[in-house]
Amino acid sequence: MTTADARTPASSSDNNDKSDKSDANTVGAEAGKSIGWHKAYVEGSRPDLRVPVRQVHLTNGKAVTLYDTSGPYTDPTADTDVRRGLAPLRENWIIARGDTEEYTGRPPRPEDDGIKHTSPRGGLKNLDAVFPGRPRQPRRGRGGQAVTQLAYARRGEITPEMEFIGIRENIDPEVVREEVAAGRAVIPANVNHPEIEPMIIGKRFLVKVNANIGNSAVTSSIEEEVEKMTWATKWGADTVMDLSTGRNIHTTREWVLRNSPVPIGTVPLYQALEKVDGKAEELSWEIYKDTVIEQAEQGVDYMTVHAGVRLPYVPLTANRKTGIVSRGGSIMAAWCLAHHKESFLYEHFEELCEILAAYDVTYSLGDGLRPGSIADANDRAQFAELETLGELNTIAKRHNVQTMIEGPGHVPMHKIKENIDLQQEICEEAPFYTLGPLTTDIAPAYDHITSGIGAAMIGWWGTAMLCYVTPKEHLGLPNKDDVKTGVITYKIAAHAADLAKGHPGAQDWDDALSDARFEFRWEDQFNLALDPDTAREFHDETLPAEPAKTAHFCSMCGPKFCSMKISQDIRREHGGTPQAELDEAVAGMEQKSKEFAAAGNRVYLPIAD
């Protein structure tokens, strides 16, 4: 990613009018707007609380306001530079609370980036390795106190983060506070990641989507990972997990964090393993703890912790079709087996809570024993771990640590509901965060689809966040196209779930698009689409000429006959007619049908309706 790219990302899809800042800040001022979509902000109770929205201005003069995850990159008036990082939006809020302190953090070490010697670093292209942005010191709860949104919510405080989210979700901020206080929702927001635009994960809110990025020992660079992050959020990712392994883990994460408008999650175990050169048995609580602190100081907002993979559960996976498929789960299982000891994560869980509470890092309790195949779904190993995750959830809450619970995996449709129902019961309604689930194993290269099916269903039934799956799942590392396909597929699943849950206002988006479709407003259809670029491209493939964008037909039926046109005729005759008159008309027509029958016409059966 070049700096220029970051400043004006993918303008091809924006079609925005580069309106000046004062325009862009005004919500509801449709007059004078050119069509297309525009970044706008809704101001809260204070000038530094500005909630970004995506406004789609339609050709009929109306506007539709959509949730926006893309950050300042899509604001033509924002001055962004990936070498400087994003502005620390929340910094004043955090400082004003007066419960944190800056301190001299853990100094970065070569092994944080997987470097054993002082040899020159490899794998970095175009970007200098070390993030060049403003110097900063880490911050933590003064005296180790819990500086979490959960602690504040329990004390009855509506934080600026909660107010921001209330505006963003169009919901009373007091409801936001209640849901967080009850542990039914989390706001991942490390005090060392002030750049984020606050968001919430909980079943009362819009279903969220996480996108995984991360280099591996085999491929990819820092540059690509930063670009994947901005790319994923441009298409709608609500959070991003950096799952890097191999080299430059620390440095990659720093670049990603400083430039991310969304919460960043990690699996600290991956980096800890790199520090012991990939030898699981050499892991220890000390190395793990050091890694967690390193990452908490950088600003990681939530961490997957596989503390539910306990020694006694390991043999439960022996007769499985696909054993343990979670990397974190198998690392911990390997450690338990090698030492024949209980997991050090489980043993030190309470100490880990104390660390996370001091930075407001949210737990994502990992399902290390999730099923990796249809055959292994909902088995004893999986549900044994879930029971433990429930116990750990209770402990985390005692320490005021926000907590969500990870879920499977590979599950056939008829076994999906049991997963969310059990999780909600065992984990006291803590947010569920699932990977898919994939509803069949037979379609490598299409696992965004096999899993999108399961994701939509489990979202409907109460899962709060869906971890995307890309077409490369099981086969390779996703490239930029795969990331986009994964995000779009999961935005579909999440929105389908929002509709099915009856989320207030969710259907407005569908209605606006369907209105545009019915009225042949092609440009509005494209601009309202989840992916305007591809929708426009597909249309133009068959009917490329500009007049076709205003034509009252499309390539499916052609100009000679068009169902929408006939419907419009019907509406002209009957549309806007009050229901009573419509019923009368229907009755009249039924009478007419009966007269036909009486006159010898063959009408077989009475009209049922």
Place this chain on the structure above:
Amino acid sequence: MTTADARTPASSSDNNDKSDKSDANTVGAEAGKSIGWHKAYVEGSRPDLRVPVRQVHLTNGKAVTLYDTSGPYTDPTADTDVRRGLAPLRENWIIARGDTEEYTGRPPRPEDDGIKHTSPRGGLKNLDAVFPGRPRQPRRGRGGQAVTQLAYARRGEITPEMEFIGIRENIDPEVVREEVAAGRAVIPANVNHPEIEPMIIGKRFLVKVNANIGNSAVTSSIEEEVEKMTWATKWGADTVMDLSTGRNIHTTREWVLRNSPVPIGTVPLYQALEKVDGKAEELSWEIYKDTVIEQAEQGVDYMTVHAGVRLPYVPLTANRKTGIVSRGGSIMAAWCLAHHKESFLYEHFEELCEILAAYDVTYSLGDGLRPGSIADANDRAQFAELETLGELNTIAKRHNVQTMIEGPGHVPMHKIKENIDLQQEICEEAPFYTLGPLTTDIAPAYDHITSGIGAAMIGWWGTAMLCYVTPKEHLGLPNKDDVKTGVITYKIAAHAADLAKGHPGAQDWDDALSDARFEFRWEDQFNLALDPDTAREFHDETLPAEPAKTAHFCSMCGPKFCSMKISQDIRREHGGTPQAELDEAVAGMEQKSKEFAAAGNRVYLPIAD
């Protein structure tokens, strides 16, 4: 499509060994087979009853047998030629029944192809316009009698078609007969389409997938349509609907029928409309009837008939978000409105039954008032029509005409189940055949996915056949890539539904693929995948070298650490252990954990499991 292409389609994906005919005909003879997949046949009670299967030969010496829709094109020993057409497999079975007669059919007329004058035909490329294959006369039930599989089933006859299907679905042919006799399943098999390999559509059987093809007034040629048909069946389409409009409808259909190993469906109304130059009001029962006979003589296996769009229902659509979106539905609505008369299809339904019975054309009772947007789902217009379809179903059955019922459309997830439940109740469990449904309106260019979600769910709940949706839905006509994407997406939905229904043996496929995945048998994973080409391509994108195909790691984790390897270690230690011993081991480990706790280690909670 060139002849050469047709003879050896897409060999890149086959990886088959061009084994000689005697090899290819033997089922279960794995020894000596090279890996990859091979066409094979299972013989029934007579030598001319050979059921094609796809055998995947694995590197571990095992073989997996899969349902195969691709026809003779994937049999290297078959001599196919699109100019000659496929061999008439069923001809002897039909003749042997002795209840049909050949007759001098309706002579083809220029207007069948949309040609008003004797001007040279346009739009035909590479192929000569008129199908050059063997001359044939149409066949129909002697004396107009019903020669339908329903009539035979009711008389207690197990036809060769039923036996074929029994072998194909691995189910007792008597069950096939019972389901057909009860009207819960249909076998679309026009006596004039002897080329097909019989298949069944019913909830007790594998969920089927239909692919739509068809040129329109705007674009595409005969050549492309024939190629799309073979292409769609290669990827798993169980039936194909030819929805051509514009020119060359008759000729296109002839080429498609003579070369299709799967049943072909049409919407005769489209061609009838062409015959009156697109003027709906000029349609008449006579023109429609003539078109149905024309198509029945050609061999169309099932026809969508929009007889449920009745005059009184038209005003019910006036206040809809998107009115009438079905082309057939809107044509009939336009006709009803123009004449202010009851639908001629409804009025003449009984006569239509008599025609269809004489050729064994299956009804697909169209849902002309299906919702075209989330807002219109499950509304009064839709369910009023469904009631009428139920009445028509009863009439059709009285005439021994096989019947299935079409369903929506655009439906949010929480309203899907009501559709199948009502349809099953109102239509006496006649097979449901749905388009999607699309679970949200916001994703043009991804409607294969928005609808794949709904399709999987409604398939699970009992829908017998799923009509695919391609990425071009709402935007343009699908090209070859779109057809493939649509078919693969719907094979995923159908298989996910088979798993959820607990269809016997459905999970074997998933298990075989997951075994291969666990054991790093990459070639087997590719060959077992729904789309081996793309799976292999995606793998090679990250790890192109040949050794990577046998490597015991993949690009996700890299060689240094691999979860599958750890699982294999666990299995080495515990695998194959009887459950009792495994339970003992778990108990032992629980004890060990307790000892840790007693020794001062922090174990917080008792083990729940």
